[in-house]
Amino acid sequence: MKFTYSTFMRTVFGAATAAVLSTAATPIMADSASDLETWMKANAIGTHAMMEENWSDIVAKATAEGEVVIYSSSGRIAKLKDHFEALYPGITLTLFDLGSVKTIEKTIREQDAGIYQVDVVTTGNSGSVIKELLEKGRIFNYVPAHMRDRIPAENRDPLLYRVNEAIVFFYNTEANPDGAPIKNVWELTMPDLKGKVGIKNPMSSGSSLMGLAALVQNPDEMAAAYKRLTGEDIVLSEGVPDAGFEFVKRLLANDVVIFKSGSKLADAAGKAGQTDPLIAMTNMTYIARNDAKGNVNAIMTDVDPFSKMVYPTYMSIAANAPHPNAAKVMIAYLLGNPEMNLDSKIEKPYTKGAAFDMLWGLAPYYDAGSVSPRADVPLPAGGEIWGEMKGTTITAEFMWKQGPKLRDFWLINSSN
Numbered sequence: 001m002k003f004t005y006s007t008f009m010r011t012v013f014g015a016a017t018a019a020v021l022s023t024a025a026t027p028i029m030a031d032s033a034s035d036l037e038t039w040m041k042a043n044a045i046g047t048h049a050m051m052e053e054n055w056s057d058i059v060a061k062a063t064a065e066g067e068v069v070i071y072s073s074s075g076r077i078a079k080l081k082d083h084f085e086a087l088y089p090g091i092t093l094t095l096f097d098l099g100s101v102k103t104i105e106k107t108i109r110e111q112d113a114g115i116y117q118v119d120v121v122t123t124g125n126s127g128s129v130i131k132e133l134l135e136k137g138r139i140f141n142y143v144p145a146h147m148r149d150r151i152p153a154e155n156r157d158p159l160l161y162r163v164n165e166a167i168v169f170f171y172n173t174e175a176n177p178d179g180a181p182i183k184n185v186w187e188l189t190m191p192d193l194k195g196k197v198g199i200k201n202p203m204s205s206g207s208s209l210m211g212l213a214a215l216v217q218n219p220d221e222m223a224a225a226y227k228r229l230t231g232e233d234i235v236l237s238e239g240v241p242d243a244g245f246e247f248v249k250r251l252l253a254n255d256v257v258i259f260k261s262g263s264k265l266a267d268a269a270g271k272a273g274q275t276d277p278l279i280a281m282t283n284m285t286y287i288a289r290n291d292a293k294g295n296v297n298a299i300m301t302d303v304d305p306f307s308k309m310v311y312p313t314y315m316s317i318a319a320n321a322p323h324p325n326a327a328k329v330m331i332a333y334l335l336g337n338p339e340m341n342l343d344s345k346i347e348k349p350y351t352k353g354a355a356f357d358m359l360w361g362l363a364p365y366y367d368a369g370s371v372s373p374r375a376d377v378p379l380p381a382g383g384e385i386w387g388e389m390k391g392t393t394i395t396a397e398f399m400w401k402q403g404p405k406l407r408d409f410w411l412i413n414s415s416n
Contacts, residue, residue, distance in 0.1 A: 002322055014324075016187075017234070018400040024223035029232050030148050035088075035317060036137065037356075037363065038319060039141070039319075039320050041210070041270065043324040043325070044154065044310075045140050045142065045177055045324060046140045049142065050145065051115035051148075052145050053144070053145040053146070055144075055145075055146060055246055056311070057329050058325050058329065059088070059325075059329060060267070060366060062091055062323070062325040062326040062328065063088065063089075063091060063327040064163060065091070065325055065326045066090060066091060066092060066323070066326075067091065067092045067093075067094060067323055067326060068091055068092075068093055068094070068119050068120060068323050068326035068327055068329070069094045069095075069096070069106060069107060069117055069118050069119045069120070069323065070093070070094070070095050070096065070118070070119065070120045070121075070122065070330065071098055071103045071118045071120070071121050071122070071123070071204065071318075071320075072095060072096065072097055072098065072103065072122050072123065073098065073099055073100035073103050073122065073123035073124055073125075073192045073207075073216065073238060073313065074097070074122070074313070074324065074364075075097045076343070076365065077095060077097070077122070077361075077364065078095055078097060079212075079351055079364045080093065080225070080333075080363070080364065081093045081095065081365070082363070083351075083356055083360070084330070084333060084362070087333070087360070088329060088333075091326050091329065096118075096138075097321035099204070099205070099206075100123045100124050100125040100205065100206030100207065101125065101204065101205075101206055103121060103122075103123040104123060104128050104129065104132065104133065106118075107121055107133060107138060107139070107318065108132065108138065109135075110335075111318075111319060111320075112184050116318070116319070116320035116321065116322060118318045118321065118329035119317065119318060119321040119322065119323045119324065119326060119330070120315060120316070120317060120318065120327045120331060121133065121139050121314075121315070121316050121317075121318050122162050122313065122314065122315040122316070122334070123206070123313065123314065124165070124206050124207050124210060124311050124312065124313045124314070125198055125206030125207075125209075125210070125399070126210065126270045126311060126312060126394060126395070126396040127315075127396050127397070127399025127400035127401075127403050128157065128206075128399070128400070128403075129396070130158065130159065130396040130400070131396070131400045133316070133351070134159055134316070134374035137319055138318070138319050139159075139316035139317065139318055139319060140316060140317045141156075141157075141158060141159050141269060141339075142160065142279055142316065142317045142327070142329065142331055143156045143160050143329060144328065144332040144335065146332075146338060146373070147332065147335050147338065150374045150375060151335075151373050151374055152373075152375055153216055155312075155373035155374075156373065159314045159316060160313075160314065160315055160316065160331070160373065161228050161312045161313065161314060161373035162313045162314060162315040162334055162365075162373070163312075163313050163365050163370040163372060163373070164212075164310055164311075164312055164313075164370070164371040164373065165207065165283060165284060165285060165310070165311060165312075165313060165329075165369060165370050165371075166283075166284045166308040166310045166311070166369060166386075166391065167207065167208065167210070167211025167281060167282065167283060167284070167308070167309040167310055167311070168213075168270075168281075168283075168284040168299050168300065168307060168308050168309075168369070168389075169182070169279060169280065169281055169299070169300040169303055169307070170266060170269045170270060170273055170279065170280040170287070170299060170300070171227050171269070171277075171279055171280075171297065171298055171300060172269055172271075172296055172297060172298075172300065173296045173297070173298045174269055174273070174274065174276050174296050175274055175275060175276065179371075180298070180300040180301075180302070180303075181190060181279065182279065182300065182303065183226060183302065183303060183306070184225055184228065184229040184303065184304040185215065185247065185303055185304065185306070186225060186226050186229050186230070186247070186250075188246065188251060188254070188279065188281075189250035189251050190254070190386060191254075193254065193279065194255050195254070195255040195257065195317075195374050196252050196256075196257075196276070196278055196279060197251070197254065197256050197257065197278060197280075197281065198256070198259055198265045198268060198269060198278040198279070198281070198282070199212075199251075199256055199257070199259070199265070199280075199281045199282070199327075200255040200257060200258075200259050200260070200261070200262040200265055200282060200283075201233050201258050201259065201260060202406075202407075202410060203410065203411065204260070204405065205262065207283055207311055208250040208262070208281075208282075209403065209406065209407065210309070210311040210394045210399060211281065211309040211311065211394075212248060212309075212406065213398060213399055213402065213403060213406055214306070214309035214310070214311070214392045214394040215244055215248075215306065215309060215392075216242075216245055216247070216248065216402065216406055217244065217394060217395070217398045217402070218244060218245030218305065218306075219241075219242035219243045219244040219245075220243075221305040221306070222242075222243040222244050222246075222305065222394075223242075223243035224305065225304045225305040226243060228304060229304070230371070234246060236362065237249055240309050245406075245409055247372075248340065248406070248409060248410060248412050248413070249409075252410070252413045252414050252416075253413070253416075257278060258414075262282050262283050262286060263286060263289065265278075265280050265282050265286075265369055266280055266282055266283075266287075266289050266295065266297060267289065267293060267295060268280070269282075269295075269297055270289065270290065270293075270295030270296050270297035271295065271296075272294060272295070272296050280297070282369075283369060284299065284308065284368065284369025285301055285365065285367055285368075285370050287369055287382070288367040288368075288369070292349075299368070299385065299389075301385055301388060301389050302389075303390075304407060305390070306387040306390055306391055306392045307390055307391065308386075308389045308390075308391035308392075309391065309392060309394065310391050310392065310393040310394070310395075311394050312393075315331055315334055317331070319324040319343040331359075333360050333361045334360070334361035334362070335360075335361065335362070335372075335373070335374060336359055336360045336361060336362040336372065336377060337357065337358050337359065337360045338360050338376065339358070340359070340376065340377060340378075341376045341378075341409060342376055342377075342378050343378070344358055344378055345378075346358055346359060346378060346380070348381070349366075349372050350363045350364075350365060350366045350380070351363045353406070360376065366380045366387065367380055367382070367383070368380060368381075368382035368383045368385060371383070371386055
C-alpha cells in the first residue's frame with residue numbers, strides 16, 4: 001500500500017540536569033532487557049530491520065506502548081511536544097534536554113549500569129556518536145522504509161541525519177553597513193580584532209568543537225588562506241603541528257571571548273544600536289533570532305577558505321529501547337510530513353498552523369542554518385545561501401582521532 005498522510009491519519013487512534021517535559025520514564029533494568037538480539041529481532045531493528053514495513057501496524061504498536069523518551073542535544077525539540085501528542089493520541093513525549101556531550105555521557109552511563117529508559121538519541125558530536133555509541137551497539141540506525149528513497153545514502157548511512165547544521169560567522173549589519181568586516185578567517189587572529197571575536201565554549205559544546213575541528217581538519221587550505229591574506233608562508237609556533245592548530249592558538253592569543261550559551265553569543269553580536277559589536281563564530285541556526293529577538297546579524301557568505309563548517313546531527317534508536325515502535329514513529333515524525341515535496345509552499349510562522357502540519361518535527365529547525373536530510377524538502381526563506389557558501393564538513397573519523405587532541409590543545413593554550 002502506498003503511504004500517504006491520509007492513510008497515516010486513518011491509522012491513528014481517535015543541562016547538567018535534564019529538563020523533563022512530561023512524566024518521567026520508567027527504566028528497564030538489565031535483568032529484564034539483557035538479550036539484545038532478542039529485542040532486535042522482536043522489533044525489526046538493527047540486523048533484523050525490514051526494507052518494507054507495515055506502517056499502520058507500527059503506529060498501532062507505538063500507541064499501545066504509550067510513550068517515547070528522547071535524549072536530545074537541542075532544547076528546540078521541546079516545541080514539538082504538543083503537536084506530536086495531538087498528531088499521535090496516546091503517545092506521550094518525554095524529553096531530556098541535555099546538550100551534545102551529556103546526551104552521549106548519559107546514554108553510556110545508564111547502559112553500563114544496565115538501565116534502559118531512552119528510546120531515541122539525537123545529537124551531534126559525530127566522532128563519539130559513531131565510535132562510542134553506534135559501533136558499540138548502544139544505538140541502532142533506523143530509516144523508515146517509506147522515507148528511504150527520499151534521503152540520499154550519505155545522509156542515512158551509517159547513521160540517519162536529523163539535520164545538517166553549520167558553524168558560521170555573524171556580523172552586526174548596523175555597525176557594518178558596507179558588508180562583512182572580514183574576508184579571511186585569519187583576520188580573526190589579527191590585532192585590530194583583539195577581544196572582538198566570540199565563540200561558544202568548545203569544551204562544553206560539541207557543535208562548537210566540531211566547527212573548530214572542521215578548520216583544523218584542513219591544514220593545507222588554512223595555510224593557503226593565510227598566504228592569500230598576508231602574502232607570506234605561515235610560520236608555525238613551537239610545538240604546533242600545522243596551520244589548523246596554529247589558527248586555534250592565535251585565536252586564543254587574540255583574546256577570543258568565550259560564551260557558555262550560543263544564543264547569548266548571537267544576541268551579543270547582533271543586538272541593535274551597537275557601535276563596536278563582536279563577530280560571532282556560532283551556529284548558523286541562530287540567525288532565526290533576528291526574527292525572534294530583533295537582532296541585526298548577517299551571515300558572512302564569502303570567507304576564505306570556508307564560510308561554513310558543516311556538522312551532522314544524528315538520530316537513532318537506543319539499544320533495548322522500552323518503546324521501540326514509538327521510537328520509529330518519532331524518527332519518522334522528525335523527518336517531516338511524507339506529503340511534503342519540493343513544490344510545497346511553507347510560510348512563516350513555521351511552528352504554527354499549516355506550516356507545522358507540513359513540517360512536523362522539522363518545524364523548529366526550519367531556518368537558514370539547518371538542512372533536512374531529505375532531498376524533497378523545500379528550502380526556507382533565506383536558506384538559498386546554504387548552497388552558495390563554500391564549506392567543509394567535519395568527518396567522524398577526524399573527530400574521533402583528533403578531537404581529543406584539539407580539546408587538550410585548546411585547554412593548554414586557553415590557560416596561557
